[in-house]
Amino acid sequence: MKLLLTDSGVKNASIQDALVGLLGKPVAEADALCIPTAGYGGPGADPRGPWRFVSGRSELHMTDLGWKSVGVLELTALPGIDRERWVSWVREADVLLVNGGDPLYLAHWMRESGLAALLPSLHDTVYVGLSAGSMVMAPRVGEDFVGWRPPSGGDSTLGVVDFCIFPHLDHPACPENTTAAAEKWAAGIGHRAYATDDQTALTVVDGAVEVVSEGRWRFFDPAS
Numbered sequence: 001m002k003l004l005l006t007d008s009g010v011k012n013a014s015i016q017d018a019l020v021g022l023l024g025k026p027v028a029e030a031d032a033l034c035i036p037t038a039g040y041g042g043p044g045a046d047p048r049g050p051w052r053f054v055s056g057r058s059e060l061h062m063t064d065l066g067w068k069s070v071g072v073l074e075l076t077a078l079p080g081i082d083r084e085r086w087v088s089w090v091r092e093a094d095v096l097l098v099n100g101g102d103p104l105y106l107a108h109w110m111r112e113s114g115l116a117a118l119l120p121s122l123h124d125t126v127y128v129g130l131s132a133g134s135m136v137m138a139p140r141v142g143e144d145f146v147g148w149r150p151p152s153g154g155d156s157t158l159g160v161v162d163f164c165i166f167p168h169l170d171h172p173a174c175p176e177n178t179t180a181a182a183e184k185w186a187a188g189i190g191h192r193a194y195a196t197d198d199q200t201a202l203t204v205v206d207g208a209v210e211v212v213s214e215g216r217w218r219f220f221d222p223a224s
Helices: 013-023 048-055 075-080 083-092 103-113 115-121 179-189
Strands: 002-006 031-035 069-072 095-098 126-130 163-166 192-196 200-205 208-213 217-220
Touching: 002 013, 013 126, 013 200, 013 208, 031 083, 075 103, 083 115, 103 115, 163 179, 179 192, 179 217, 192 200, 208 217
Parallel strands: 002 126, 031 069, 031 095, 095 126, 163 192
Antiparallel strands: 002 200, 192 217, 200 208
């Protein structure tokens, strides 16, 4: 699986170019599945956010990029659907577009639905995360980003990558996400980490990480 872990969607030409490079073909020739699930998690969730994501009415561009087709994969529905059916939908998609919201809620339903176990076999699929959709691929999120608490407790996410993500760096809508807060978070996270702003994304291909940015970002290495 090839990863494009965005802070706030496909916000600029550099991130758009990175997406096309991962796809290996134009967006207009690619079939997408969007996953709105994370938008329902967390104490501040409401049904309007997932609708904006699915409908492309959000300024956080994901589903409105001109895909050949867009389908919806709601993870909470998958346990009631024949596994062979929904797995075929995932395998036929060129790209998974994963909404922001609550990363622990998303991690829980990725595991419960079976999608997390399927991810390692999706060698040619591009995974595009938005905020929590990106954070969920990390080993953990840190206490600062715990909203919805999973039954097992803790702040562990999927660990698909070996670094953690602090999103929305110095964003006016997230006044608590300051550079100083990112430095404090990184000091206690126990992994390599990136703090990203809304003009930044990370690509991961075969374990190699590249930063794609027209904005600001920081890298933190606990070994240094």
